[in-house]
Amino acid sequence: MKKWTAVIxxxxxxxxxxxxxxxxxxxxxxxxxxxxxxVGSPALQxxxxxxxxxxxxxxxxxxxxxxxxxxxxxxxxxxxxxELPAPxxxxxxxxxxxxxxxxLDAFQTSMNRAAEQAAPQARAIFLQAIxxxxxxxxxxxxxxxxxxxxxxxxxxTRPGLAEAFTPIVQRSLAEVGATSRFQNLSTTFRNLPFGExxxxxxxxxxxxxxxxxxxxxxxxxERKIRRNPAARTTELLxxxxxxxxx
Numbered sequence: 001m002k003k004w005t006a007v008i009x010x011x012x013x014x015x016x017x018x019x020x021x022x023x024x025x026x027x028x029x030x031x032x033x034x035x036x037x038x039v040g041s042p043a044l045q046x047x048x049x050x051x052x053x054x055x056x057x058x059x060x061x062x063x064x065x066x067x068x069x070x071x072x073x074x075x076x077x078x079x080x081x082x083e084l085p086a087p088x089x090x091x092x093x094x095x096x097x098x099x100x101x102x103x104l105d106a107f108q109t110s111m112n113r114a115a116e117q118a119a120p121q122a123r124a125i126f127l128q129a130i131x132x133x134x135x136x137x138x139x140x141x142x143x144x145x146x147x148x149x150x151x152x153x154x155x156x157t158r159p160g161l162a163e164a165f166t167p168i169v170q171r172s173l174a175e176v177g178a179t180s181r182f183q184n185l186s187t188t189f190r191n192l193p194f195g196e197x198x199x200x201x202x203x204x205x206x207x208x209x210x211x212x213x214x215x216x217x218x219x220x221x222e223r224k225i226r227r228n229p230a231a232r233t234t235e236l237l238x239x240x241x242x243x244x245x246x
Contacts, residue, residue: 049138052240053149054130059233060150060221061126067217069119075112080213082111085200091189100188107185110178115210117172118165122214125164129157143244146226147219154215162207169207178202 068074074081084092084104095104133156141148173179179202186198224231225241232238 046138048236049142049240052236053138053141054133055234055236056222056225056241057130057149057153057218058127059237060218060225061123061130063221064214064217065119065123065126068213069116071113071116073119074115074210074213075109077213080209080216082108082115082206082209082213084108085198085202085205087198087200088185088189091192094192095185095189098188098192100185103181103185103188107178107181110176110181111173111206111209113176114169114172114178114206115213117176118168118210119214121168122161122165122210125161126214129153129161133157142240146223150215150219150222153218158211158215162211165211166203166207169210170203173202173206178206 068077068080083089084107088095088104088107092104095101130153133153137152141152145151182198182200182202189198225237226244229238229242229245232241
């Protein structure tokens, strides 16, 4: 593109000196207008790329929240299901042998139910973060990997999202009984032979699991938009992501 821009500009410039003064002035003015247009067009393209990426993330956010923010959205999806914290996972056989299998299952279910309940409330947080996100590397993201926009979004917004999301998860954990089940299991596990203290921040653990799941599903939605033209449900998405098909 730069090569052809230089050729066009040089041709116009040589043409300006090849005509009498009035024609030269007109040719010179055409050259100035042409250069301005050439300089201005990349900015417009960048704006379209940014708008297209944000629209893809908004669409992906809606689809992701709808998928995970329903009963079984986390629990029934082995790719994002929140598993038992590591100390409990290590002692799971011992606890089940001691007759606490039902409590373990109830605790794991309640963690995932908390994430499912909290997910829809994260929609507004995600959308605001997308709106405020400055995609300075828009072209690189557009022509990047299948989840380049999601990865960028996660790196730039995850700390703020975690801070805002934690109290939502905390309330959900209490509502579904996960907090009390964790406390009971912690006491039980500590008193068993070879048991240990469960030094775990449950709110943080489930928040991280919930965000991991949301970003994973968001990445899958971005992958669909990049790979499948049928998933580009708006004219802007078709225009922006269609440019990457070639």
